Amino acid sequence: MTQQTNSPKEHLLVHAERAKERVKELKESPVPVIYVGCATCGRAAGALATIAGFEEVLKDNGIEARIEKVGCLGHCYAEPLVIIQNPGFPALLYQKIGAGEAGILVRSFLKDGSDPCYEYLIGALEADENFPTLMDYPRYLYENRVVMEHCGLIDPDEIDHYLAVGGYLSLAQGLEKGGEWVLDEVKSANLRGRGGAGFPAGRKWEIARKVEKTPKTVICNGDEGDPGAYMDRTLLESNPHQVLEGLALAALAIGAERALLYIRAEYPLAVKIMERAIEQAREKNLLGDDILGSGFSLEVSVFQGSGAFVCGEETALIESLAGNRGMPQPRPPYPAVAGLDGLPTVINNVKTLSTVPSIIRNGHQWFRSIGTEKSPGTAIFSVVGEVEYPGLVEVPMGVTLEHLVVDVCGGIKDGKELKAVQIGGPSGGCLPASLMETVIDFDSLKSVGAMMGSGGLVVMNEDTCMVEVARYFTDFTQGESCGKCTFCRIGTRHLRDILHSITIGEGKMEELDDLEEICEAVIKGSLCSLGKTAPNPVLTTLRFFRDEYVAHIEEKRCPAKMCRPLIAFYIDLEPCARGCDACVACCPTDAIFTTSNRKKAIDQEKCVKCGECVYACPPEYDAVRRVSPPEMIPDQGVKPLSETEKEKEESK
Amino acid sequence: MLDQLLAALNETERAAVDEEEYQVLQAVVDELPAFSHEVSQLIPILQEIQGKHGYLPRLALNMVADHVQTSIGKVYGIATFYNQFRFNPPGRNPIKVCLGTACHVKGGEILLENFERRLQIKVGETSDDREYSLERVACIGCCALAPAVVVGEKVEAYVTPSKVEGIITEIEVRNEMAAREQAKNDATNE
Numbered sequence A: 001m002t003q004q005t006n007s008p009k010e011h012l013l014v015h016a017e018r019a020k021e022r023v024k025e026l027k028e029s030p031v032p033v034i035y036v037g038c039a040t041c042g043r044a045a046g047a048l049a050t051i052a053g054f055e056e057v058l059k060d061n062g063i064e065a066r067i068e069k070v071g072c073l074g075h076c077y078a079e080p081l082v083i084i085q086n087p088g089f090p091a092l093l094y095q096k097i098g099a100g101e102a103g104i105l106v107r108s109f110l111k112d113g114s115d116p117c118y119e120y121l122i123g124a125l126e127a128d129e130n131f132p133t134l135m136d137y138p139r140y141l142y143e144n145r146v147v148m149e150h151c152g153l154i155d156p157d158e159i160d161h162y163l164a165v166g167g168y169l170s171l172a173q174g175l176e177k178g179g180e181w182v183l184d185e186v187k188s189a190n191l192r193g194r195g196g197a198g199f200p201a202g203r204k205w206e207i208a209r210k211v212e213k214t215p216k217t218v219i220c221n222g223d224e225g226d227p228g229a230y231m232d233r234t235l236l237e238s239n240p241h242q243v244l245e246g247l248a249l250a251a252l253a254i255g256a257e258r259a260l261l262y263i264r265a266e267y268p269l270a271v272k273i274m275e276r277a278i279e280q281a282r283e284k285n286l287l288g289d290d291i292l293g294s295g296f297s298l299e300v301s302v303f304q305g306s307g308a309f310v311c312g313e314e315t316a317l318i319e320s321l322a323g324n325r326g327m328p329q330p331r332p333p334y335p336a337v338a339g340l341d342g343l344p345t346v347i348n349n350v351k352t353l354s355t356v357p358s359i360i361r362n363g364h365q366w367f368r369s370i371g372t373e374k375s376p377g378t379a380i381f382s383v384v385g386e387v388e389y390p391g392l393v394e395v396p397m398g399v400t401l402e403h404l405v406v407d408v409c410g411g412i413k414d415g416k417e418l419k420a421v422q423i424g425g426p427s428g429g430c431l432p433a434s435l436m437e438t439v440i441d442f443d444s445l446k447s448v449g450a451m452m453g454s455g456g457l458v459v460m461n462e463d464t465c466m467v468e469v470a471r472y473f474t475d476f477t478q479g480e481s482c483g484k485c486t487f488c489r490i491g492t493r494h495l496r497d498i499l500h501s502i503t504i505g506e507g508k509m510e511e512l513d514d515l516e517e518i519c520e521a522v523i524k525g526s527l528c529s530l531g532k533t534a535p536n537p538v539l540t541t542l543r544f545f546r547d548e549y550v551a552h553i554e555e556k557r558c559p560a561k562m563c564r565p566l567i568a569f570y571i572d573l574e575p576c577a578r579g580c581d582a583c584v585a586c587c588p589t590d591a592i593f594t595t596s597n598r599k600k601a602i603d604q605e606k607c608v609k610c611g612e613c614v615y616a617c618p619p620e621y622d623a624v625r626r627v628s629p630p631e632m633i634p635d636q637g638v639k640p641l642s643e644t645e646k647e648k649e650e651s652k
Numbered sequence B: 001m002l003d004q005l006l007a008a009l010n011e012t013e014r015a016a017v018d019e020e021e022y023q024v025l026q027a028v029v030d031e032l033p034a035f036s037h038e039v040s041q042l043i044p045i046l047q048e049i050q051g052k053h054g055y056l057p058r059l060a061l062n063m064v065a066d067h068v069q070t071s072i073g074k075v076y077g078i079a080t081f082y083n084q085f086r087f088n089p090p091g092r093n094p095i096k097v098c099l100g101t102a103c104h105v106k107g108g109e110i111l112l113e114n115f116e117r118r119l120q121i122k123v124g125e126t127s128d129d130r131e132y133s134l135e136r137v138a139c140i141g142c143c144a145l146a147p148a149v150v151v152g153e154k155v156e157a158y159v160t161p162s163k164v165e166g167i168i169t170e171i172e173v174r175n176e177m178a179a180r181e182q183a184k185n186d187a188t189n190e
């Protein structure tokens, strides 16, 4: 049917036209369409129950509507998120829609169209005079969504949804203009790798392109090993075809014939979605043999990581692909020269590849107009922890941490104080409030001892202990060290042991110097960045929060009241309400007993310091206290209710 | 092949292979021919076996080594290097407590302890009746919903220590109902 003379673009337009028709049908559907965010996070928040809720109530009320599963908008604080497109209304975004709320929406809004349920409404997707629009919110106003533009708005299982918004046009264009041109665009755009180190993608591609050995390979690094970051997962789950398009463009630029998606085992949904996307793209000849009649072919497959952080490192990743233990190898040779099977292999992060289609579509000048001179484009962060609106944010490079945390994410929850921002995961550092003016780009973060790293950002308030955070990360890297370098293997263990002893109140002052010395040695003696950056959490906390270390050592006190061996809980008899026993029921070890004056007290022997009673105690009494060191418990002269009194109590 | 491998074991080792494990091994024998013989496919092969049976029985590793023509040592080396692989059967309700950064800061450790106390097993163990197994994982990508726990396939968000009881009770109630349903069916069938 297709003619020899058709260009890739013409081929694509046939698909795109058909896709647009189908999506138009959806957008102009005469019956309401309900879009539910069903990425992992949405499901965790109960999205599937929400769908079941909608289905049931729609059926009971005899209302016809379509339900579409979409990916993730990144507004984690508001999950499950639902967009309702009700004819006669703009598309409206609702938050925290469980099965119950779904029923209310159907009955009040879909049944008679009278009440759009403002109580759950965030806003209209487009400007509208009757509704607040998303642009009225700081989150939307300050964000610049380039890579995440369609996340949460399209169905990741439907290639047509991506085609209808201009998907694969960049690939068609690239196929027409050739790999050299794609390479030049990405080079001129100065797209820096989003996987941590910020190495220019174009430079890496150029190296691989020049090596004459074939077949070459491109690998999408979706290992996302930072234990507190999830934007790669979201991109894979929400807009898989954008990743594939970027992967194909990279392959074209270097002349690769095979492509692999390396996805960590903990992301089963991402694996499923990507596999389906590959199949759909192949059916439409957007991958596979002779793509869009251009003569260029690319085989794409998915490889599942097996849960080793170090395998995110490119040489270790290649080792694991070859069926070996994932141990980093000395570089050079760089994978771009000699990688998988000793052949040129380019490895890029999910975000890096997801950015490529937009650069090809809009040109390198457009890309360079976003962000800063040295770090153009946008940065995607998963901002979690103690902020009002945690979630995924995409902001231009060059904004300050303050802007990101306070303006975009609503600042610290519950009116508490910001203490630190942990940025870059196990390789990054903890920056104090005084450094919140630091600009977010690859080089500025490095200069203060942190790292862009994965883009994980954990916001911490006064209740988080910095020594404990350093111990946590060191424990993590210690467990993940591949063991090849003595300094990494033994050094991180020493660090962890010292930090552990400090958090249980057995540290010594001279050990603070030991920590610094060991850090130096680990940096110097490690082959790969896992070891080289492992000391960052220790060094930054020592530098910016030394007083906390000192308090642990000299006063056996944890200022954040987090380290359990150094804290204790007691009940203040004054506010504790007679006859109340809310805390008793919640205690996992039955540590709370009734005192002789019928109030409650905690048996310190039994208490495991879980802190549940603090939350269980009604706010109007607020009687449970957390203190550090444990000796701070005042003597209130508590006595348990005597046996006879207890019997009397029970017989009542 | 299986009987050959079993014959090579000593008494205690052979005794450790119970009926259930024998079944699993028998199934692996049947599945093996479909797998690639390339050593580079070792990890996907192990993933596939674990995916089907929930764990990697020791003798299965020997069979895989034989299948891809490599040393047993290499297969063990791989299987132990990667955290994903496990060597004992998981419980019917595997519980994975997230100890990623966000969940850790929000008390994931305390949750884990609560599960240990409630289920009377330590992390990494399976209960004697195989009902539960308990593991720690590093970030399941739901950090904004921290602390998170995966029960079976389901992610539970904002799990406070007092929710632990509820999670287990829910499973117990479900089991109880299923048992009753079963009993009813059995009764009607008789």
Ligand SMILES: Cc1cc2nc3c(=O)[nH]c(=O)nc-3n(C[C@H](O)[C@H](O)[C@H](O)COP(=O)(O)O)c2cc1C
Pocket: A192, A193, A194, A195, A196, A197, A198, A199, A201, A221, A222, A223, A224, A225, A226, A309, A310, A311, A312, A313, A314, A315, A347, A348, A349, A350, A352, A353, A528, A529, A530
């Ligand atoms: C211990 C370690 C873990 C890493 N984990 C990841 C990861 O999970 N994802 C990733 O994209 N890059 C990771 N990297 C960086 C990769 O080695 C590599 O630089 C990157 O994938 C290149 O892609 P980019 O240039 O697009 O950033 C890791 C590096 C180290 C040392």
Ligand code: SF4
Pocket: A310, A327, A328, A480, A481, A482, A483, A484, A485, A486, A488, A489, A526, A527, A528, A529, A530, A531, A532
């Ligand atoms: S630095 Fe650590 S993780 Fe990296 S190769 Fe050496 S031992 Fe392995």
Ligand code: SF4
Pocket: A569, A586, A587, A588, A589, A590, A591, A592, A602, A606, A607, A608, A609, A610, A611, A612, A613, A614
């Ligand atoms: S802190 Fe936990 S263990 Fe201790 S009394 Fe309160 S609820 Fe019980």
Ligand code: SF4
Pocket: A571, A575, A576, A577, A580, A581, A582, A583, A584, A599, A600, A616, A617, A618, A621, A622, A623, A624
């Ligand atoms: S919940 Fe609070 S007020 Fe009630 S008994 Fe416990 S400590 Fe007292």
Ligand code: FES
Pocket: A039, A041, A042, A072, A073, A074, A075, A076, A077, A079, A230, A234, A391, A392, B144
């Ligand atoms: S809402 Fe999807 S990542 Fe949080």
Ligand code: FES
Pocket: A227, A228, A229, B098, B099, B100, B101, B102, B103, B104, B138, B139, B140, B141, B142, B143, B144, B146, B147, B148
């Ligand atoms: S840290 Fe637990 S889900 Fe990310």
